[in-house]
Amino acid sequence: MKEVVRHRSDLSDLHVFYAVAVCGGLNAAARSLRVDPSTVSRALDQLEARLNTRLVRRTAQGVVLTKAGEMALARVRTIESQIAELEREVLDSEATSPVGAVTLSCSDGVGAYLLTPALTQLLRENPKLDLRLDCGLWPNNPVEADAEISLVFNAEPAPGYISKPVAYFHYGLFGTRSYFELYGKPESVEEALRHPFLHHTAQTLTSNMTRKVPAFQDLARRRIETNSSAAVVEGVLAGIGIAGMPTVLASIYPELVMIGDAVEPVEMSLVYHRDIERIPRIKVVLKWLEAVFDQKTKPWYRREFVSPSEFGPFIGGQASNLPLGAGKVTERVSAQTQVPKRRIAASGV
Incomplete structure (x- = not known):
């Protein structure tokens, strides 16, 4: 039991160190964590004592990472990211409906004309789900997170990623x-x-x-x-x-x-990392995308060419x-x- 408590304390100290490194100072980190500066200072001292090395140099302007501190920060960033993903997965698995945001990247034409009009049903059925649609028009002003799902034309295979053709554009x-x-x-x-x-x-x-x-x-x-x-x-x-x-x-x-x-025709594929496909919020968006590009009911997405003059019966009086x-x-x-x-x-x- 003591061993478990010690590791929990270590993780807490790492989180404090991360806040200090990101915020650039002890006082700023304390405000971010909503604790006293003395608590931040004590946790940092404990971590440096356990590692037997200095992670930061304290100056009048804030803190400067040492070489060891820079190495530690790279590791801690990974840990923080994994913890955040764990929390999202647990939250999604326990929720009655998918919770959180999914970031989807695509071209502006696909986003504007094919996806956005079909979003109404998805969002009504999943009231706790949000969608970030990145159409790549403003590289200097991207959406808040990297894309988890992408719609890619002529996609190249990549290790760890699933690439599934969903539509063909004539x-x-x-x-x-x-x-x-x-x-x-x-x-x-x-x-x-x-x-x-x-x-x-x-x-x-x-x-x-x-x-x-x-x-x-x-x-x-x-x-x-x-x-x-x-x-x-x-x-x-x-x-x-x-x-x-x-x-x-x-x-x-x-x-x-x-x-x-x-x-x-130009092939468009659904691309996502295999590690996230079982997350409920990801699963529901993937299922929705497959319905949006359903080739059985929408022949214009099939590999073989279907003339626009034959679309009538499939539009359903639209x-x-x-x-x-x-x-x-x-x-x-x-x-x-x-x-x-x-x-x-x-x-x-």
Whole structure:
């Protein structure tokens, strides 16, 4: 029994040392731990006495870690992290519903158009669950924690990680029905070159384009160039021009019309470390993601290509979410001489 108590005391002293190292001083650590500075000083002295070495040098400005202190801090960080994970696992296992936050990383298009609209049911069924959605648009301002689950295109295998393909994205050239009624629908990829193109800098469809136009993206007039999938989608819906987009968007916006054939599919995988898959809050999000990309009920995610014209029976009467001004227009004009007055008149404003 005495041995157990001694180890508990050791762990407490390590926690105090961690607070001192992170806060940069004894007084700051005492405020963080909500104890007296004398308690912090005594615990630090006890730890240094047991290790028979100095971990910090005390100065007027605070503390400075010794070489031994830096080594100890690296170890203690690992211990603190493991304790925090243990507490989360125990809390999750004892809770009637999953508790805590799950950090999920994905592209901004997947996050905005495919995941966020499907979050309502997940969060209603799990009121103690929070989701941190990291779409990677602001590297200097990430979400609070590293991603526990990632949706990755063309994922590479990594030791200790599970990589499970969940969806295949078929890309094609798209414009809206109202845009084509106004400017004429191209009957070939060559004709599509005459239309303004919204280019996503992360897309590499050139190698998969038809042989007739192997460098479509290089030849097309990039009326808009952006690194945001959402900007491309909203630009096409607003009638600016055409763009290469995944066919799944036609299940959300029936106003979208595809030109020509789809390119080879891009595989998207669910990636997570095998050590966390049994944690309840992780399990419930993984199960939800598999339902979001269920290929049986959503054929646009299958490896084999299914034309958007065949989506109807699977959408189930889903109301179209059309952009403002996407009304029917019968007059056709040249796509290269877009006239604002006609666009305003077409919107019914």
